[in-house]
Amino acid sequence: MCNELRGALAEIVGDAHVSDALVDRICYTRDCGPDRAGIPGAVVRPGTTDEVAEVLRLANRMHVPVFVRGRATAFLGTGVQTDSIVMETTRLDRVEEVDTRANWVKVGAGAIWHSVDADMHCLGRELAVPGGGGLFSCTVGGSVALNAIPHGMTEYGMTGDHVLSLDVVLPNGDVIRTGSAANPGAEPVERYANGPDLTGLFMGSYGILGVITSVVYRLRRIPEAEAFAMYAFDDYCEAVDAACGVQTQEAATFLVGLFGGPRPTGMEGDAFLHVIARGDSSSTAQRLAKAKAVCESSGGRPVSPECTRNYWQEHMYSWLRNTAPGPYYSDRPYFCPEVAGFVSTQGLKRAVRLFREFVREQEEEFERFGIRIKGVDTYFSRNGAFLWIDTLYDERRDDAWEFGLELRARIAGLMFSEGMSPGGIGAGVSPLIMPRLGAYTGLVRTLKTALDPMNILNPGILVEQGGAS
Numbered sequence: 001m002c003n004e005l006r007g008a009l010a011e012i013v014g015d016a017h018v019s020d021a022l023v024d025r026i027c028y029t030r031d032c033g034p035d036r037a038g039i040p041g042a043v044v045r046p047g048t049t050d051e052v053a054e055v056l057r058l059a060n061r062m063h064v065p066v067f068v069r070g071r072a073t074a075f076l077g078t079g080v081q082t083d084s085i086v087m088e089t090t091r092l093d094r095v096e097e098v099d100t101r102a103n104w105v106k107v108g109a110g111a112i113w114h115s116v117d118a119d120m121h122c123l124g125r126e127l128a129v130p131g132g133g134g135l136f137s138c139t140v141g142g143s144v145a146l147n148a149i150p151h152g153m154t155e156y157g158m159t160g161d162h163v164l165s166l167d168v169v170l171p172n173g174d175v176i177r178t179g180s181a182a183n184p185g186a187e188p189v190e191r192y193a194n195g196p197d198l199t200g201l202f203m204g205s206y207g208i209l210g211v212i213t214s215v216v217y218r219l220r221r222i223p224e225a226e227a228f229a230m231y232a233f234d235d236y237c238e239a240v241d242a243a244c245g246v247q248t249q250e251a252a253t254f255l256v257g258l259f260g261g262p263r264p265t266g267m268e269g270d271a272f273l274h275v276i277a278r279g280d281s282s283s284t285a286q287r288l289a290k291a292k293a294v295c296e297s298s299g300g301r302p303v304s305p306e307c308t309r310n311y312w313q314e315h316m317y318s319w320l321r322n323t324a325p326g327p328y329y330s331d332r333p334y335f336c337p338e339v340a341g342f343v344s345t346q347g348l349k350r351a352v353r354l355f356r357e358f359v360r361e362q363e364e365e366f367e368r369f370g371i372r373i374k375g376v377d378t379y380f381s382r383n384g385a386f387l388w389i390d391t392l393y394d395e396r397r398d399d400a401w402e403f404g405l406e407l408r409a410r411i412a413g414l415m416f417s418e419g420m421s422p423g424g425i426g427a428g429v430s431p432l433i434m435p436r437l438g439a440y441t442g443l444v445r446t447l448k449t450a451l452d453p454m455n456i457l458n459p460g461i462l463v464e465q466g467g468a469s
Ligand SMILES: Cc1cc2nc3c(=O)[nH]c(=O)nc-3n(C[C@H](O)[C@H](O)[C@H](O)COP(=O)(O)OP(=O)(O)OC[C@H]3O[C@@H](n4cnc5c(N)ncnc54)[C@H](O)[C@@H]3O)c2cc1C
Pocket: 031, 032, 067, 068, 069, 070, 071, 072, 073, 074, 075, 089, 109, 110, 131, 132, 133, 134, 135, 137, 138, 139, 140, 141, 142, 143, 144, 145, 146, 147, 148, 149, 150, 151, 206, 207, 208, 210, 211, 212, 213, 319, 320, 426, 458, 461
């Protein structure tokens, strides 16, 4: 079976771009998260949309499931099944077209977010959102497929808000183009054209409905100025009130809240708000002044620029750059079974309180299994909040790993019941959440069955379904 599969895949993509070596297959099993998965039978790296389509047609003929992978920087579980095919998109990495007058770029789905952004900087432009925290390694297609939560979302919105058109290979190998560009004679100027928003269908669908092979993404001029401030609060409820005020006054491009976990070096307080404003120099200064007034009126104290820099270095970048252990990650290897979701800004008060109570109740177990909280952080959107809770443990301890997954399930269940809707869901968390969404999940299943009757593409990632896999 393996030889036959390998040979057929090599005919499509060339021998150099398919592997059935055990070491490769093991490396392509998991993403960055804690969920273990099966070892695929082959790994294939198509270089064109046509090759993607041919691989999917072959998979249908051979009844072999295909799991799509960008750079596997998600924490959600790959769901890879034993003897399946993993299809990696990283050879689809070309910037295909740029229009700096209409401000869009068309790029292969496997391109790395940051490298596209860096290319656009040479033209005085940037991608319309800065990308999520994984931007130095994640792909554009992966970020769109799971509608990543980007930096800058307070002003700029979500990753998906700036997608103008997608090229998608459907599970049966058919290729479609979405938005105004579905008309072969038209430019990709608008997503909402030619009937229903089929672009939206594929965003946040985790690759279950099709493989995105290229993305048209909005650009913006690089703003003239960027300014930072940070405020410490003695009570997290004051920080939530201040965040609400900053949102109402549109005073931040990016507003981040720290509501738990280790305190950034040099900072004293119960919760912290980090404010970033971008724009021209005068509007940036005005917005920071508004944020300052709002934060101080809710009891916030300004934090020194050095502490602010420490926060970003220790928290966001120590992991990416593999620097020495800091307060957040300490010794490694660790795992990070995160629970994350959207909640109203005021609803954050209750969510943080419940989580803190939950942790207090589990103190003994946390001690026994060496569980640590990395962070209870929030990216604020225009009118709400995206809360994520990360717990760390050492996966070399099987008991800690099992407890970590159980903990994730319990926190996800608790948060869902309290009105939080998961942003990232994937293979690990979807079985806990999707069955609770009733007819909504029924519709996702219906769409999946209609587009993928053989259940060949990313089976089981969002919904269970009958099929030939
Ligand atoms: C240090 C760090 C910080 C992070 N910070 C953030 C953050 O701030 N916000 C955030 O949202 N995430 C964050 N992440 C998670 C992750 O980086 C992003 O979600 C990222 O967008 C995933 O891209 P990827 O290419 O790695 O996708 P993968 O992990 O490879 O895939 C994710 C999902 O999309 C599907 N998929 C991938 N490519 C395609 C395609 N071309 N067509 C169809 N389906 C596809 C996969 O099957 C899978 O279900 C972070 C990760 C790290 C390591």
